[in-house]
Amino acid sequence: DADVTQTPRNRITKTGKRIMLECSQTKGHDRMYWYRQDPGLGLRLIYYSFDVKDINKGEISDGYSVSRQAQAKFSLSLESAIPNQTALYFCATSGLAGSSYNEQFFGPGTRLTVL
Amino acid sequence: AQSVTQLDSHVSVSEGTPVLLRCNYSSSYSPSLFWYVQHPNKGLQLLLKYTSAATLVKGINGFEAEFKKSETSFHLTKPSAHMSDAAEYFCVVSSGGATNKLIFGTGTLLAVQP
Numbered sequence: 001d002a003d004v005t006q007t008p009r010n011r012i013t014k015t016g017k018r019i020m021l022e023c024s025q026t027k028g029h030d031r032m033y034w035y036r037q038d039p040g041l042g043l044r045l046i047y048y049s050f051d052v053k054d055i056n057k058g059e060i061s062d063g064y065s066v067s068r069q070a071q072a073k074f075s076l077s078l079e080s081a082i083p084n085q086t087a088l089y090f091c092a093t094s095g096l097a098g099s100s101y102n103e104q105f106f107g108p109g110t111r112l113t114v115l
Numbered sequence: 116a117q118s119v120t121q122l123d124s125h126v127s128v129s130e131g132t133p134v135l136l137r138c139n140y141s142s143s144y145s146p147s148l149f150w151y152v153q154h155p156n157k158g159l160q161l162l163l164k165y166t167s168a169a170t171l172v173k174g175i176n177g178f179e180a181e182f183k184k185s186e187t188s189f190h191l192t193k194p195s196a197h198m199s200d201a202a203e204y205f206c207v208v209s210s211g212g213a214t215n216k217l218i219f220g221t222g223t224l225l226a227v228q229p
Contacts, residue, residue, distance in 0.1 A: 031215070040124070042205060042219035043159075058216070090158065094215060102147055102166060102209065104217055106159040 003027045004107035006091050012113045019078045021110050023091030030095060032074040033104065034058075034066060037088040046089075049074055081114040088112075117142045117208045121220035129228045134178075134193040136223045138206030141187065147209040148189045149217070150180055154202045162204070165189065176200070201227045 004025045013019055023032065030051050035043040035058075045058030047066040055066060063085060067075045078085055088111050092104040122137040140146060150162040163174025170182040176199075180191045189206060203222045210216040 033217075040221055042221045043217075044219070045216055048214075048216065056214075092217075102215065103149070103161055103164060104215075105161075106151075108158040 004091060004093055004105055006089075006107040006110050008110060009108065010111045012115065013081055014115050015082055017081050017114075019081050019112065021076045021089055021091075021112070023074045023076070023107055025072050025091075025093045025105075025107075027093055027095060027105060028071075029093035029105070030071060031093060032068065033092040033094075034064075034074065034076045035090045035092065036060065036085075037090060037109075043090060046076065078112075078114075081112075083114045086112060086114045117146060117210055117218050119148075119206045119208045119218060119220040121204075121206050121223050123223050124221065125224045125226070127226040127228060128196045130198055131195050134191070134196045134200065134225065136191040136204050136206075136225065138189045138191065138220060139187050140189055140206070140208050142208060144211065145184075147211060148180075148182065149207040149209070150174065150178070150189075150191050151205045151207060152202050153205065153222075159205070162191070196225075196227045198227050198229065201225055 007022045033048040034046040037043045049055050049068045052068050065077045088109050091107040094104045118141045120139045148165040151159045163172045165172045165182045173179045178193045203224050206220040207217050
């Protein structure tokens, strides 16, 4: 069973539509992250959350919002999708290992196309 | 600020020959460094990580990387490429501290020729 799951795996939508991408984890981690991947750019951080009451912007948060509904769930929303938000989106989690947070565990990704 | 530079966007090798994927980092302190692999239409999988212990780090599937502080490098190597190694590889540095944000390189696409 996958530890980090994302739904949907693929989504095609139109400009101006509201879209929600969901992430769930069974690893018991307190930290969760949303990234987008674009060809030739690697992964860039959109938002991250250290717990249910702690939400932080990443380097490219404009046009996105998030909700941490529970420790295990972290959703990413595009309020009004635009074509340059077409990308592969990844959710990740990390937990305390020893005295530090370190490795992040990634979901399988959601491929979003905005027409 | 931390950053990583992957020196090659594409690398092509023949099956059975060595693999070298190059990564240089920039960090104001002793960094945590990672290599992740992404196979086609798959998520990211951790290959190996360096967290200030041994400078030669062994990972999964026969990969290893050596942390060289004097050269600010963390190159990924494998003695003999296999067809299943064809994938995109990302060198990653952690921001460390309380935030633990990961900063990704732009990726190196490895092709393995039969």
